[in-house]
Amino acid sequence: MGQGIPGITEKELLEHWPTDLNGRIVWMEKGELHTGRIKCFCRRREETKNWRRICYQDYEMAIDQKMTGVLTASGTMKACEKENVPYAVSCGIGGLREGEDISVCHDLQALRDSNVTLIATAPKDMFKLDYTIETAYKVGINILGCNSMMTDGYLFFTDPVEISLFLNKTLPCKGLDGGRRLFLNGIPRERRIKDRKIYEQASRRAEDKEKKGEMFHPAFNQELERQTEGRSSKIQLDSLISNIQWLENMLRQ
Numbered sequence: 001m002g003q004g005i006p007g008i009t010e011k012e013l014l015e016h017w018p019t020d021l022n023g024r025i026v027w028m029e030k031g032e033l034h035t036g037r038i039k040c041f042c043r044r045r046e047e048t049k050n051w052r053r054i055c056y057q058d059y060e061m062a063i064d065q066k067m068t069g070v071l072t073a074s075g076t077m078k079a080c081e082k083e084n085v086p087y088a089v090s091c092g093i094g095g096l097r098e099g100e101d102i103s104v105c106h107d108l109q110a111l112r113d114s115n116v117t118l119i120a121t122a123p124k125d126m127f128k129l130d131y132t133i134e135t136a137y138k139v140g141i142n143i144l145g146c147n148s149m150m151t152d153g154y155l156f157f158t159d160p161v162e163i164s165l166f167l168n169k170t171l172p173c174k175g176l177d178g179g180r181r182l183f184l185n186g187i188p189r190e191r192r193i194k195d196r197k198i199y200e201q202a203s204r205r206a207e208d209k210e211k212k213g214e215m216f217h218p219a220f221n222q223e224l225e226r227q228t229e230g231r232s233s234k235i236q237l238d239s240l241i242s243n244i245q246w247l248e249n250m251l252r253q
Helices: 010-016 038-047 059-064 073-082 106-113 129-138 196-211 216-227 231-252
Strands: 025-029 032-036 052-054 069-071 087-089 117-120 142-145 181-184
Touching: 010 038, 010 231, 025 038, 032 038, 032 073, 052 059, 059 073, 069 073, 073 087, 073 106, 073 117, 087 231, 106 117, 106 129, 117 231, 129 142, 196 216, 216 231
Parallel strands: 052 069, 087 117, 117 181, 142 181
Antiparallel strands: 025 032, 025 069
């Protein structure tokens, strides 16, 4: 919501956001956790520039240093811990490249250590999906598909990786909370970006900017946004909304 959808304006967010969603958005201002509905968040998003990214491991430091910023998936999990909320919702999450250890991924560390369940879309495309899933299982993270027994990429396609299908449709609480659980609700195949060259070009541009001291993920998202003429942001926003709706539907049953 802070940096992953650079092409979506506050006006578009307000127009597109379903009015019946109950989930609250979390962010930090001057070291204090704030929660609010979309209208409140959009007002702060419009007024605040250069938001910091705050993750699970940086959360306490962000409070001490009175930072203002958006929370990553893992940062949202930490906020949920503090507020005694058992579920967090995100969209694309971190992962691993071949050979990397879990120590380089804040989101996987949070999933291993937190008692908060995360509902997300998939690890982002720059990570090696099968290696990420395999490593997550090895450290005790239980990965479940909301509507599928496989995960096959985020915005782009990759080779499918088998996961467990969540079948407990009539018991919304049992099996959902308890931590060390990641639910994946993939983007429908017809909505994915099919031209792999777009990914390769965006990745190269982001790597060049990373060498100059900029952050990879915002640079990647901005280049992807440019090459898809805004479509990548719209896909991600719809996926986030879908993840919130899935959880709220489960909790209503």
